[in-house]
Amino acid sequence: MYYLGVDVGSVSTDIVVLDEKLNVYDQVYLRTKGRPIEAIQRGFKQLKNKYKDKEVRAIGTTGSGRGITSFILGADCVKNEITAHAMAGVYYDKEVKTIFEIGGQDSKIILLNQGVVTDFAMNTVCAAGTGSFLDRQAERLGIPIEEFGNYALKSKLAVRIAGRCAVFAESDMIHKQQLGYDSADIIKGLCEALARNYLNNVGKGKDIQPKVFFQGGVAANIGIKEAFEKILGFEIFVPKYYNVMGAIGAALLAxxxxxxxxxxxxxxxxxxxxxxxxxxxxxxxxxxxxxxxVRILDGEVEIGCFGDRCGKWNQKSHIKSS
Ligand code: SF4
Structure with missing residues (x-):
């Protein structure tokens, strides 16, 4: 018996399979490539042989593509990313008061009080600090993105990088490269700039209280985790399934x-x-x-509509997104 969670973002699509004890039994990571339906189909094709005869008790969707994919999958629950990430964070640790979530193309902060979301903010405008920005800088420096954080740890003295926005950060980094600074020092400086940028934008005016969970793909970068700790003065925790917390939350909500x-x-x-x-x-x-x-057809059968402000056409679908 299994529970499925699907997080369809603009960069990646994650599918998790939870077993009856709600442990993560399987996970699939796919590039969305602007085609969420195709990404979902590729993911379920990978899972099909292993699970086609197994009982699925519930399925939930989240992420920017949650609405469209809920029609395709027959989702029992469709929730926004804030709710899904908060659900998963609190499931793993009831003491969590703040969640930093930095994904491929956006970042969020979620504040909680006794497991209930009390405030949140999202940044979908500035790319500095997101996964795709870091991918590009790692490529520019000729360093695999998986090694990025470890490089930062090798640095003894971070180079100050302007991190106000992606354009400034990138041009300042190039300038420091041209001046001959060590790559490790530049990377550490970049991690600190991105952490400052996050706290000054998404986290602006927020009462950031420990315990803090750091979720999303960028949490793999230990350099940014350390930069947050240096600025805030307390430990930041990266949960085991940091990169699929949205999908886990969707499965739990379903x-x-x-x-x-x-x-x-x-x-x-x-x-x-x-x-x-x-x-x-x-x-x-x-x-x-x-x-x-927008109408979605399965062959010749209409399975769902969205884009109608009054919900008149959407009423045909079995479930509403929130
Ligand atoms: S009736 Fe509803 S769906 Fe049609 S145009 Fe007006 S708001 Fe949009």
Missing amino acids: KETVESKRCKTNFKGFDISDHVFITNSFQCKDCPNECEV
Whole structure:
């Protein structure tokens, strides 16, 4: 018996399989490449042979592509990333009061009081500090991204890098490279600049209290974890499944939904990987909003709509996103 969680972001799509004790039994990481439906189909194709005869009790989706993929999968629960990350963080440690989440293209901060979200902020504008920005800088320095954090630890003296935005950080880094600074010192300086940037933007005005969990792909970078610790003056914790916490949260929320409603899952099965999904759109003329409504078809059958401001067309779908 399993619970599935799917986190569809703009850079990556994560699928986790939780067993009946809610341990992470399997996980799949895929590049979304701007095509969330295809990413989901590739992921479920990988899982199909192993799980097609197994019982799935619930499935949840989160991430920017949560709505569209919920139609494809028959999700029992569709929740935003804040709720999903908070759910997973608190599941692993009830003492967590702050969650830093830095993903491929955006970053978030979530504040909690006794497991309840009290405040949050998101940054989807400035790329500095996100996974894709770090990938680019690692490539520029000729260092594998997995080694980035370890390089920072080798540094004895960080080079001051302007981290106010991605453009400044990149041009300042290039300038320091040209001046002949050591790569380790530049990387450490970059990690510190990115941590400052995060705290001054996403974390601006927030009462950051320990215990802090650092989640998302960038949490793999021990240099940034240490930079946060240096600035804040206390330990930052990176949970074991830091890179799939959104998907874990979605699976846990789906479990809660199915159990509270005492219903069966709507999951459409692993065969969705073989279906042909078509997306088209039309302009609704029923009021001056003139919404562009996107329809998803499974073959010739319409399975869901989104983009309608009033929910008139979306009502056809079995579940609402939140
Ligand atoms: S979908 Fe709703 S809000 Fe949008 S144009 Fe039609 S009636 Fe108006």
